[in-house]
Amino acid sequence: MEQADGMAQTDFKGKRALVTGAGKGIGRAIAIRLANLGAKVFGISRTQSDLDSLKKEVPSIETRLLDISEWDKTREVVENLGPIDLLVNNAGIIKHTPFLEITKEEFDDHHNINFRAAFNISQVVARGMAERGNGGAIVNISSIAAIRTTAYHTSYSPSKAALDMMTSSMAHELGCIRVNSVNPTVVMTELGKKVWGDPVKQAAVLSRIPIGRCAEEEDIVNATVFLLSEKSSMITGVTLPVDGGMLIDIM
Numbered sequence: 001m002e003q004a005d006g007m008a009q010t011d012f013k014g015k016r017a018l019v020t021g022a023g024k025g026i027g028r029a030i031a032i033r034l035a036n037l038g039a040k041v042f043g044i045s046r047t048q049s050d051l052d053s054l055k056k057e058v059p060s061i062e063t064r065l066l067d068i069s070e071w072d073k074t075r076e077v078v079e080n081l082g083p084i085d086l087l088v089n090n091a092g093i094i095k096h097t098p099f100l101e102i103t104k105e106e107f108d109d110h111h112n113i114n115f116r117a118a119f120n121i122s123q124v125v126a127r128g129m130a131e132r133g134n135g136g137a138i139v140n141i142s143s144i145a146a147i148r149t150t151a152y153h154t155s156y157s158p159s160k161a162a163l164d165m166m167t168s169s170m171a172h173e174l175g176c177i178r179v180n181s182v183n184p185t186v187v188m189t190e191l192g193k194k195v196w197g198d199p200v201k202q203a204a205v206l207s208r209i210p211i212g213r214c215a216e217e218e219d220i221v222n223a224t225v226f227l228l229s230e231k232s233s234m235i236t237g238v239t240l241p242v243d244g245g246m247l248i249d250i251m
């Protein structure tokens with residue numbers, strides 16, 4: 001369908017989409033938007049009650065209970081979904097710990113969930129895309145913390161920086177299978193509130209964002225939908241900050 005301005009409306013009818021971390025926050029909002037735009041959506045998360053409420057809200061979404069840090073099980077589940085045209089690697093965790101106190105478990109959890117799982121899932125999905133030869137689009141939900149870091153981010157920032165470098169490397173190699181990162185600033189999801197909910201910390205963040213507000217889930221959804229859609233058909237390998245200008249100032 002054409003809009004008055006001649007821009008084709010985004011329509012994912014006939015597309016099959018996979019979103020990780022679809023139980024809460026940004027991933028849930030992306031899964032719902034993709035379903036509303038006509039995609040057949042598969043949502044993965046690791047808390048059954050979140051998946052039950054997602055299914056109740058949008059019955060067409062198919063849910064899978066899975067901890068994506070389990071490499072073999074994740075491969076099996078994703079291989080059994082059938083063809084996927086649109087992939088959003090969104091599931092992620094963050095803990096704020098001083099560098100000298102970070103344990104092996106915390107380090108491993110960040111790298112397993114934020115980076116290694118996205119690698120694992122992308123490899124399965126991209127193999128199918130390459131075999132079918134119809135292109136495809138992958139969006140990795142990264143962070144501005146992949147580009148600039150701050151206190152107590154030594155588990156998180158490097159895991160997201162690795163994710164962004166995977167975006168570039170995959171885009172370089174895969175050609176018409178487009179791979180991009182979306183890099184949000186603070187969004188007051190459950191994760192965002194845990195880290196930045198304290199009013200003093202929140203004020204410090206806001207003072208650094210020229211647009212003067214934190215990002216909303218819908219801001220991240222809009223950027224993701226754009227990068228999954230044909231409207232971005234000449235864009236691959238980018239890291240797109242959705243940060244209200246936060247990265248502009250180096251001081």
Ligand SMILES: NC(=O)c1ccc[n+]([C@@H]2O[C@H](COP(=O)([O-])OP(=O)(O)OC[C@H]3O[C@@H](n4cnc5c(N)ncnc54)[C@H](OP(=O)(O)O)[C@@H]3O)[C@@H](O)[C@H]2O)c1
Pocket residue numbers: 020021022023024025026027044045046047050066067068069090091092093094113141142143144183184185186187188189190191192
């Ligand atoms: N919110 C922010 O300020 C912000 C800023 C920059 C980037 N991001 C990134 O945006 C993404 C989404 O964050 P969010 O704020 O929406 O977080 P959230 O509210 O905590 O939601 C994350 C979702 O991912 C799921 N998940 C986490 N680990 C998983 C695993 N091992 N297997 C399967 N599912 C898993 C969670 O399930 P459970 O709750 O059951 O664990 C939850 O449903 C993350 O990658 C995050 O790093 C967020």
